Amino acid sequence: MTTILEQASQQSPEAAPARKFRLRGISAWAIRVLLGIVFSFPLLFMFVSSLKPDAQIFGDLSSMAAFLPVGDLSTENYQAVFERVPAARFLINSIAIAAVTVALGVLINSLAAFALSRLQMRGKGIILTLIIATLIVPFETLALPLVWWVNKLPWLEINGFSLSLTTGWLDTYQVQIIPFVANAFSIYLFHQYFESIPKELDEAARVDGAGWFKIYSRIIMPLSGPAIATVSILTFLPAWNSYLWPLMVVQSEELRPVMVGVQYFFQLNVSWGEIMAYSSMITLPVVALFIAFQRSFVNSIASSGVKG
Incomplete structure (x- = not known):
């Protein structure tokens, strides 16, 4: 009996920290x-x-x-959504607009960040600072001047087998995509992540005769999966949730995105069941995207924060 008590007294000082650590972990998970x-x-x-x-x-x-x-319980509200508004068309428009915006955004912003991170040039820090400084300017202050500019820009219009030059981007798909491709925060995220990649890889590739674009496409981008996932999510969300800008520049119903469709349900008879059904439909893609890329999203934000 005495031997057992002595063993217990010898083990208790070592077991206490482990038990405390275990309780702390359980508490953290409970809070989460x-x-x-x-x-x-x-x-x-x-x-x-x-x-x-x-x-x-x-x-x-x-x-x-x-x-x-x-x-x-029933699915009548979902059926009523498609009867009340062209929901399928709105969903297709938003998916296309968001997908193209994400693809072009990843390409353009990563190229800009690569140049600021890897190329030797004077004033790189000043340029990056100016880019980040644009984040303090709210979009509402730029909306009206931007409408004026996009209405003056030229565009090639395809009519059958002929091309014609037209002026003005209003009421088109490109006016909902191109103004939002370049993004200061995306450039910053890519830049910070590229800075964490050893530059010795660039030097080894240059010795083997690789050019800068080959280094970008074959070395840097394949190693930047978390940053690509994060930028994709942060570009997709504003493109999917866009409401003010399409109201200002799009008049045709067949070109409108999903968020503009919400106002249809507040005209005449308001049905909250239909509003909830429509909201569920347009929320599901966002939730699915975040669940699919949440690990890469967290890793990229952590890497950017440590490097910054």
């Missing part, structure tokens, strides 16, 4: 789960409400039933 539940409540309410009629939505607001799929 709790925060996850709290932040998921709005999404859960939106999706559950999209399956209920308006009367039941308001009737359940005073209880936890508002977050539970109980009562008169």
Whole structure:
């Protein structure tokens, strides 16, 4: 008996830190789960409400039933969405606009960041500072001058087998894409991530006869997966959520994105079940994109923060 007590007394000082560390880990996970539940409540309410009629939505607001799929559930609100607005067309437009904006944004911003990170030139720091300084200018102050400029820009229009030069980008797809391709924050993220890649790789490639574009496409970009994922998400979100700019420059219904379609549901008879159904449809792609790239997103932000 004495031997057992002596062994326990010898082990307790070493076991205490391990037990404390284990309890700390459990507490951290409990806090994360709790925060996850709290932040998921709005999404859960939106999706559950999209399956209920308006009367039941308001009737359940005073209880936890508002977050539970109980009562008169159906997909009638989703069917009504496609009857009330051209939702399929809006979704296709937003997917196309966001995809092209992301593709061009990754290319243009990464090239700009590569030049600032790798090429030897005077004033690189000043140029990067000026680029970052543009982030303090709100878009609302640039919207009206930008509308004037895009209305004066030329564009090649294809009519059958002939090309004609037209003036003005209003009411087109390109006016919703090109003004938002270059982004100061994306350039900054790429620049910070490129700085974390050893420049000895560039020197070895230059010795082997590789040019700068080959170094960019064969060495730097393949090593920059987290940065590409982060920039893709941060470019996709504004393109998908764009509302003010399309209202200003797009008049044709067949060119409008999904966010403009929200205002259709506040005309005449307002149906909150249909609004929740439409909101669920346009939220799902964003949630799916973030879940798919969340690990790369976190890694890139961590790398940029440490390097900065």
